[in-house]
Amino acid sequence: MVDRYLEDGIIEGRLDDEAYEQNFADAHPPLDQHEAAVAADRCYFCYDAPCVTACPTAIDIPKFIRQISTGNLDGSARTIFEQNILGGMCARVCPTETLCEQACVRETAEGKPVQIGLLQRHATDHAMQRGAQYFARAAETGKSVAVVGAGPAGLACAHRLAMKGHKVVVHDSNPKAGGLNEYGIATYKSVDQFAQHEVDYVTAIGGISIVNDSRLGAGLTIDGLLADHDAVFLGIGLGGVNALGVDGDADDAGTNAVDFIAGLRQADSFATVPVGRRVMVIGGGMTAIDVATQARLLGAQEVTIAYRRGQENMNASSAEQDQSSSKGVAIRHWMQPSAVTKTASGSLAVKMEFTAMSGGKLAGTGKFQTFEVDQLFTAIGQTLASGDEIGSIVVEKGRIQVNDELQTSNPSVWAGGDCVAAGEDLTVTAVAQGRDAAESIHAALTA
Amino acid sequence: MADLRHDFVGIKSPNPFWLASAPPTDKEYNVVRAFKAGWGGVVWKTLGLDPHIVNVGGPRYGAIWGADRRLLGLNNIELITDRPLDVNLQEIKSVKKAFPDRALITSLMVPCEEPCWEGILRQVEDTECDGVELNFGCPHGMSERGMGAAVGQVPEYIEMVTRWAKAKTRMPVIVKLTPNITDVRYPARAAKAGGADAVSLINTISSIVSVDLDQFAPQPTIDGKGTHGGYCGPAVKPIALNMVAAIARDPETADLPISGIGGVTTWRDAAEFITLGAANVQICTAAMTYGFKIIEELVEGLEQWMDSAGHANLASIQGRAVPNVTEWQYLNLNYTAKARIDQDSCIKCGRCHIACEDTSHQAITNMVDGERRFEVIDEECVGCNLCVNVCPVENCITMEQLPAGNLDKRTGKDVPSEYSNWTQHPNNPMREVAE
Ligand SMILES: Cc1cc2nc3c(=O)[nH]c(=O)nc-3n(C[C@H](O)[C@H](O)[C@H](O)COP(=O)(O)OP(=O)(O)OC[C@H]3O[C@@H](n4cnc5c(N)ncnc54)[C@H](O)[C@@H]3O)c2cc1C
Ligand SMILES: Cc1cc2nc3c(=O)[nH]c(=O)nc-3n(C[C@H](O)[C@H](O)[C@H](O)COP(=O)(O)O)c2cc1C
Ligand code: SF4
Secondary structure, eight states, rough: GGGGGGOOOOOOOOOOOOHHHHTTSSSSSOHHHHHHHHHHTOOOOTTHHHHHHTTTTOOOOOHHHHHHHHHHHHHHHHHHHOOOOHHHHHHHOOOOOGTTTHHHHHHHHHHHHHHHHHHHHHHHHHHTTTTOOOOOOOOOOOEEEEEEESHHHHHHHHHHHHHHOEEEEEOOSSSSSSSSSTTTGGGGGOOHHHHHHHHHHHHSSSSSEEOOSOOOTTTOOOOOOOOHSEEEOOOOOOOOEOOOOOOEHHHHHOHHHHHHHHHHHHHHHHGGOOSSEEEEOOSHHHHHHHHHHHHTTTTEEEEEEEESOGGGGSOHHHHHHHHHHHHOOEEEEEEEEEEEEOOSEEEEEEEEEEEEEEEEEEEEEEEEEEEESEEEEEEEEEEESSSSSTOOOOEEEEEEOOOOHHHHTTTTTTEETTTTTOSSSSSHHHHHHHHHHHHHHHHHHHH | BBBBBBBEEEESSSSSSSSSSSSGGGGHHHHHHOOOOOOEEEEEEEEOOOOOOOSSSSSOOEEOGEEEEEEEEEEEESSSSSSOHHHHHHHHHHHHHHHTTEEEEEEEEEOHHHHHHHHHHHHTTTTOOOOEEEEOOSSSSSSGOOTTHHTTOOOOHHHHHHHHHHOOOSEEEEEEEOSSSSOHHHHHHHHHHHHHEEEEEOOOOOEOOEETTTTTTEEOBBBOOOOEEEEEEGHHHHHHHHHHHHHHOOTTTTTEEEEEEESOOOOHHHHHHHHTOOOOEEEHHHHHHHHHTHHHHHHHHHHHHHHHHHBBBBBGGGTTGGOOOOOOOGGTTTTEEEEOOOOTTTTOOHHHHHHHHHHSOBBBBBBETEEEOOOBBBTTOOOOOOHHHHOOSHHHTEEEOOOOOOETTTTTOOOOSSSSGGGOTOOOOOOOOOO
């Protein structure tokens, strides 16, 4: 099998099973009890703690860490879930180095923050492995809410609404719930089907039914949902991707990175996922990093990320960049694609133009280099799906417009997560917005 | 290089660090390892009469810990040696022969009857050890049998037994005191009255260290039951220092040599005991926690400090802090200090703020011009030092004296230049009126 490693073209089975297993193992293995005790001891229990301010869901971090150090793991998990019912996934996928851990005073003091993410995982794993539920539903209110999208935003919204005693029906166009937790997050961040366990954990509170393969825009309409429910929440993420828009054969030759990752996440075996020997990724965000790293881990020999600006402009955090470099991904800056053509041998010739800042703007330099690759990925941003599924709801800069209450232009429709024009595109932000929209919906329904 | 050689009531040792009578000194094997590691002296684990006592077969220690499970306080329910008397005596003799330059003291505890003391003292003299320590301190197990702390809590018994011992031996007699009393000066005076050459203190403090919440039983738990034990280690140092200072300051015992014991863990702890009047120190828990190798840090640290501060020998630091220990009523009430926060070292944890805000004087900001910032509000700061103690960064907050003549924004008055204490204060109904 291993000799397939050097074959050109987009093929499966470049590595042996052991290598796949090793490559896609848990990126940050859980702390054992001793490690957790040592890590928890480092927390200073700050006043008005900067880490809490930095957490989009505002988990009471000093409190949950203190609970770990006093041996109260259930209390700790409860503290986390009170603010963030997807605290388990967030512990795995949050870029903590730019959130809580960046704000930690021990980062200031010693350049070594308290390991907040791993401690959060320690407490939430404890709870979820035992199926411990900390919240009961309030008395049935007789109201019902339709949630569209079972990603982090939709799940967080559904859970909070269920807690308040409302009935919730979640529609999702995918065959599985979880949104990008299930289809997008890098494989090594969420191993052992964690996304599905988490969906089960969140819905175990009761009062939530999830309808899969059910798409808004295909049969379902907002008006139709509002006829059956008292309110609607849209957590539909960004279903579309930006096209490369360059000369040549780009659009049929290049694969969008999000689809590739979804295929990888759903594959029964890594050995069945085809990948090129030479891979190029266009983009500079988390998706670019993830597709490049996972292509390497699947056995691509040469993986290059090409980004049109400098390192400091990349959306991916430096920790993520370092992570991919450590796996052997090369990151090249200041170049943009200008043409993609298929060669006779079936490979792709990607013509890149070097770029530079000129008069405060990014511009081509007229100098070019051509790369021959087997596979090209585009990861240059996502957009709302192009269909008119959201009807007349007002869109702003390609995202759903919302007010401070996360209410859309239709006062009975709320929205949150990647699909709205507010906050960063992160799992934790989606959770925060889903939760806050639920509080707003609850206030409106009980007013 | 500072001279650490040491003479304690005629007993010489190359340095002032002795191992206290406890498990580290229970056998020849351990003591030889200690001497090879460099310890200056050893007080052998307390001997008693045969038939020797027995220890519990279950756990005998409990503990409390600080961050990262650093052991702060140790509790034990061990008794005196549980080996036959003649075995111990033979080993003492052989160790003393092998290490003639080290101090070797034998600790003793026998029933309060003159012939018992006379008999054992004669046997100990045969070992040619350097002196004896009378263990009047053990708070558990032995006191119920009328020994240890049961003697140490009654000054008349201390005096009586000390007198017997002095009459029956030519060896120096050190009396080891228990802290389980209200005023340590009385037992110290009694020891002196009985003719003791020195006192050593403290032995362990009666304690229950923790409770097993499943069994509802004190720990260490033996078959579902627990009992009080003796507490020692870093946590007891402040209590021991205070007791050492009390004896050193007492005019009746000021000339009585003291061997300081209780929580000594670093060279700095040792230096503190010595400046408060101890002539040397004894150590148990630190050795039991880290092994004998700590003697290197103890010796080198003390030498380094003495060299850098220009102290040539132990005599030049011994008791130096004693004159500065006074009664609260003589503290200068006109002395004024304010906390100062070094913004460059502040890591903005906010602990100083919340401690001051919730529990003290509301004298530290948490926000200045809309930014997270911790500054002292001089109008409110009473100079209490709480912020210094809770700040995780050493020297980030300091207490700075407000010199005489400067405005104290809290009182609205200038700091007076003269010394004035409570005995002279107008609010004191008992004040001394100037004649
Ligand atoms: C490759 C990749 C890696 C990422 N890695 C990280 C990471 O490591 N850390 C991190 O914090 N964030 C990461 N993100 C971002 C994060 O995944 C998103 O911010 C987050 O998932 C947004 O949640 P959401 O609920 O708004 O949307 P989504 O997770 O996208 O969920 C939207 C759901 O709505 C459904 N849906 C869409 N349209 C319809 C419709 N018309 N009808 C019915 N259902 C519909 C979809 O099927 C989907 O299940 C990554 C994103 C990508 C693409
Ligand atoms: C397990 C244990 C046993 C002890 N046994 C004795 C003893 O037999 N005789 C004695 O005088 N003191 C005994 N002590 C008390 C120590 O000598 C010493 O006074 C006390 O531990 C305080 O010093 P430290 O804080 O350095 O440990 C014992 C202490 C411990 C921990
Ligand atoms: S306790 Fe110390 S480090 Fe923390 S905010 Fe106050 S001064 Fe700064």
